[in-house]
Amino acid sequence: MSENTAPNAGNAPEAAPAEKRDFIRQIVREDLASGKHTAIKTRFPPEPNGYLHIGHAKSICLNFGIAGEFAGVCNLRFDDTNPAKEDPEYVAAIQDDVRWLGFAWNELRHASDYFDAYYLAARKLITDGKAFVCDLSAEEVRAYRGSLTEPGRESPYRNRSVEENLDLFARMRAGEFADGARTLRAKIDMASGNINLRDPAIYRIKHVEHQNTGNKWPIYPMYDFAHALGDALEGITHSLCTLEFEDHRPLYDWCVDNVNFAADDALTQPLVDAGFPREAAKPRQIEFSRLNINYTVMSKRKLMALVTENLVDGWDDPRMPTLQGLRRRGYSPAAMRLFAERVGISKQNSLIDFSILEGALREDLDSAAARRMAVVEPLKLVLTNLADGHEESLTFSNHPKDESFGSRQVPFSRELWIEREDFAEVPPKGWKRLVPGGEIRLRGAGIARVDEVIKDDAGNVVELRGWLDPESRPGMEGANRKVKGTIHWVSAAHAVEAEIRLYDRLFSVENPDDESEGKTYRDYLNPESRKVVSGYVEPAAAIAAPETAFQFERTGYFVADRRDHSADKPVFNRAVTLRDTWASK
Numbered sequence: 001m002s003e004n005t006a007p008n009a010g011n012a013p014e015a016a017p018a019e020k021r022d023f024i025r026q027i028v029r030e031d032l033a034s035g036k037h038t039a040i041k042t043r044f045p046p047e048p049n050g051y052l053h054i055g056h057a058k059s060i061c062l063n064f065g066i067a068g069e070f071a072g073v074c075n076l077r078f079d080d081t082n083p084a085k086e087d088p089e090y091v092a093a094i095q096d097d098v099r100w101l102g103f104a105w106n107e108l109r110h111a112s113d114y115f116d117a118y119y120l121a122a123r124k125l126i127t128d129g130k131a132f133v134c135d136l137s138a139e140e141v142r143a144y145r146g147s148l149t150e151p152g153r154e155s156p157y158r159n160r161s162v163e164e165n166l167d168l169f170a171r172m173r174a175g176e177f178a179d180g181a182r183t184l185r186a187k188i189d190m191a192s193g194n195i196n197l198r199d200p201a202i203y204r205i206k207h208v209e210h211q212n213t214g215n216k217w218p219i220y221p222m223y224d225f226a227h228a229l230g231d232a233l234e235g236i237t238h239s240l241c242t243l244e245f246e247d248h249r250p251l252y253d254w255c256v257d258n259v260n261f262a263a264d265d266a267l268t269q270p271l272v273d274a275g276f277p278r279e280a281a282k283p284r285q286i287e288f289s290r291l292n293i294n295y296t297v298m299s300k301r302k303l304m305a306l307v308t309e310n311l312v313d314g315w316d317d318p319r320m321p322t323l324q325g326l327r328r329r330g331y332s333p334a335a336m337r338l339f340a341e342r343v344g345i346s347k348q349n350s351l352i353d354f355s356i357l358e359g360a361l362r363e364d365l366d367s368a369a370a371r372r373m374a375v376v377e378p379l380k381l382v383l384t385n386l387a388d389g390h391e392e393s394l395t396f397s398n399h400p401k402d403e404s405f406g407s408r409q410v411p412f413s414r415e416l417w418i419e420r421e422d423f424a425e426v427p428p429k430g431w432k433r434l435v436p437g438g439e440i441r442l443r444g445a446g447i448a449r450v451d452e453v454i455k456d457d458a459g460n461v462v463e464l465r466g467w468l469d470p471e472s473r474p475g476m477e478g479a480n481r482k483v484k485g486t487i488h489w490v491s492a493a494h495a496v497e498a499e500i501r502l503y504d505r506l507f508s509v510e511n512p513d514d515e516s517e518g519k520t521y522r523d524y525l526n527p528e529s530r531k532v533v534s535g536y537v538e539p540a541a542a543i544a545a546p547e548t549a550f551q552f553e554r555t556g557y558f559v560a561d562r563r564d565h566s567a568d569k570p571v572f573n574r575a576v577t578l579r580d581t582w583a584s585k
């Protein structure tokens with residue numbers, strides 16, 4: 001592995017992982033075995049109204065994973081039907097995130113590519129007597145809808161003639177009416193036990209510029225209609241979504257079946273004219289449980305508020321559960337995929353412990369990250385028996401378990417930085433590190449002893465002076481002499497000063513969504529989630545490219561910050577500690 005390529009810059013895993021047998025993959029297997037499908041097609045359908053978070057990663061790994069495992073394809077489709085909240089910034093970031101996770105989409109589509117086909121589909125429903133233009137206000141619609149225990153009432157506009165409906169719909173499309181003045185509603189069943197089937201709106205009037213279609217449309221399709229028809233148009237075989245859409249499935253099927261793009265080439269002609277292939281088919285919606293993780297909020301609204309209220313440092317703040325944030329924190333694509341695999345796919349809602357996420361990162365970086373030495377809270381140790389200008393270069397292997405990482409040269413000299421917490425003037429019981437008069441092994445350099453503790457006027461230890469046993473140098477017989485502890489160090493003359501950002505969980509409670517006692521997630525922010533210190537790193541860490549991850553020996557896994565790191569002014573983010581420090585809390 002070359003040193004300057006990010007060891008975590010990943011592609012889909014090379015080694016074939018064990019076959020996954022969740023219920024969705026079982027359905028896919030059966031559909032292929034029975035000949036129901038000869039090729040699998042999935043899609044990941046984000047709405048570009050915010051940045052993707054780790055919950056979306058579960059859906060991405062599922063959709064792209066299945067396509068990959070069953071020789072199928074997966075589209076990336078932006079469900080951009082709500083122009084007021086959508087932005088090209090999100091469209092770009094989402095593509096970046098999917099690629100970063102190691103996946104390649106078959107086609108990049110937008111629901112807005114299909115606006116002409118949706119419009120024709122709506123006209124077909126009107127012509128077939130299955131949709132009508134309704135003049136009820138939003139409030140009236142709500143009052144007519146009924147409740148879980150009471151049936152709804154039919155709109156007084158429900159029995160308009162096909163001609164009148166076609167005329168009104170054309171005028172909606174022409175921009176004649178104000179926002180909210182009318183809707184186009186599917187004519188299904190106001191007495192249905194499923195409220196989604198009580199004549200749901202399928203088009204609304206909204207005079208808003210769209211990030212993709214500009215001012216071409218003053219009406220926009222509703223999500224359920226557009227989403228189902230988008231899947232149908234693309235020939236998606238398995239439309240995978242989260243459980244809250246289970247109640248929407250009957251409406252999904254209603255839209256697909258009643259429009260039936262596959263049976264009516266005139267409806268899809270606008271797409272063909274625009275250069276898209278004809279690929280309409282009947283998709284099947286299958287729901288799975290969403291990912292929930294403790295110590296985290298995942299609603300886009302709350303993530304947005306964290307950013308706009310400056311409670312974090314933007315969408316890619318390394319404490320954010322966004323993919324941009326996790327990436328900047330040092331999470332590797334391989335760790336994200338490993339996490340998704342561990343969490344698995346089911347219909348059971350559950351809360352995943354944050355430590356599962358951290359564990360996946362530790363596991364990946366343990367094998368993928370080269371080792372370096374860095375001192376986070378420095379204390380000087382002067383080895384007085386070495387000559388003033390003493391300087392040498394020691395060979396260190398880059399990975400204790402993997403020779404392919406090779407080795408590097410680490411400068412060693414008379415003055416070292418060691419970790420302040422590796423010295424105790426009055427050691428607690430069981431202490432294995434440095435004490436006055438005691439010995440310690442300096443990793444790869446020999447055995448040292450502290451003879452003199454220098455303090456400032458306030459009594460703080462400012463420097464240690466000691467001696468390096470000349471018989472204990474690497475390769476000498478004395479090097480094997482038993483001493484209690486080994487500590488890491490960097491040569492003061494060669495080390496590069498670095499900004500070290502010690503990140504921890506953003507929230508200090510398991511359930512920051514808890515709003516009892518008038519609290520909000522803002523009240524649960526962990527004040528210790530970000531601590532910035534100035535430390536020293538060995539030269540081979542400083543020169544690393546941004547996004548290179550290392551294990552700083554004995555300290556944790558760190559990544560060279562994607563934005564701020566440079567060889568002259570290194571900036572490292574702590575991705576995760578070496579061990580789980582929360583389990584005991």
Ligand code: ATP
Nearest residue numbers: 045046047055056058059240241242290291292300
């Ligand atoms: P909102 O509806 O508030 O915009 P969303 O999280 O549903 O937010 P989408 O952009 O609609 O965002 O989601 C895209 C896909 O990701 C959907 O298929 C959705 O089901 C899936 N998804 C979103 N959140 C999670 C989650 N926590 N776990 C698993 N899948 C998720």
Ligand code: MG
Nearest residue numbers: 045046047079
């Ligand atoms: Mg959504």
